[in-house]
Amino acid sequence: MKQNLLMGWLGALAALFSMAALAQPVADYAREKKWADEVLPGLVVGDPVYLQTPRGHHRFLALFTPAAGDRAVIVVHGMGIHPDWGLIGTLRTELADRGLATLSVQMPVLAADAQGSDYPPTFPEAAARIGQAVDFLKAKGYTHLAIVSHSMGSRMSHAYLAGHPDAAVQAWASLGLSVDDYAGLKLPVLDLYGANDLAPVLTGAAKRRASLVDRHSRQETIPHADHFYTGHEAEMVDAVAGFLKTTLK
Numbered sequence: 001m002k003q004n005l006l007m008g009w010l011g012a013l014a015a016l017f018s019m020a021a022l023a024q025p026v027a028d029y030a031r032e033k034k035w036a037d038e039v040l041p042g043l044v045v046g047d048p049v050y051l052q053t054p055r056g057h058h059r060f061l062a063l064f065t066p067a068a069g070d071r072a073v074i075v076v077h078g079m080g081i082h083p084d085w086g087l088i089g090t091l092r093t094e095l096a097d098r099g100l101a102t103l104s105v106q107m108p109v110l111a112a113d114a115q116g117s118d119y120p121p122t123f124p125e126a127a128a129r130i131g132q133a134v135d136f137l138k139a140k141g142y143t144h145l146a147i148v149s150h151s152m153g154s155r156m157s158h159a160y161l162a163g164h165p166d167a168a169v170q171a172w173a174s175l176g177l178s179v180d181d182y183a184g185l186k187l188p189v190l191d192l193y194g195a196n197d198l199a200p201v202l203t204g205a206a207k208r209r210a211s212l213v214d215r216h217s218r219q220e221t222i223p224h225a226d227h228f229y230t231g232h233e234a235e236m237v238d239a240v241a242g243f244l245k246t247t248l249k
Helices: 002-023 029-042 086-097 120-139 152-161 199-203 205-210 233-247
Strands: 047-052 059-065 071-076 101-105 144-150 169-175 189-194 218-222
Touching: 029 059, 047 120, 059 086, 059 120, 071 086, 071 120, 071 152, 086 101, 086 144, 086 233, 101 120, 120 144, 120 152, 144 152, 144 233, 152 169, 169 233, 189 199, 189 205, 189 233, 199 205, 205 218, 218 233
Parallel strands: 071 101, 071 144, 144 169, 169 189, 189 218
Antiparallel strands: 047 059, 059 101
């Protein structure tokens, strides 16, 4: 009897330790802070705001650029970077210049040597951060929202949209999605990629196109562009802005 009680107690203790481990954040918050310390001193366009993850265990940076009207875009960056990096900075500023408020959100990052295959455990927190971004924009009076995402950010956005997305999110511009397709998603989707994109993006293009169901959805290719649209940023922004013009009204 005593042995059974002891084994039961040990089993319960192990379960508690397991639950505690699962409750620990996966993301590298120290690295996020380093990114923020690097980005904020040189910020020219937009204002830094800090949003809170559910349960309040972490504040994360977002860059907010307001615009008149009720349309806004959540910009979601790729693996291991920050909300003003490269093409993400271009998107958040250029779309604001075209009359769309933008909120570029710091997504969960891992160590610098992490691989793409290491990131799926961060997706639940990534989806929660997008949800917090939606709530922030709605509180500011923006009622017609879109997500614009790139690379790993598109996988993270897919995790949000495949769950229980807010009805205010009316469109998704997905750039460089290398894993997943759009099956089961009802909202308009732009599947955008470069003609010289990464191999997984190119090989999955036909499957992604076949999964687009909304009549406003479409797939577009930027000629000669690589995964980061190097030298083709203007065409990339034009494609995204054109799609949002027809879907956010």
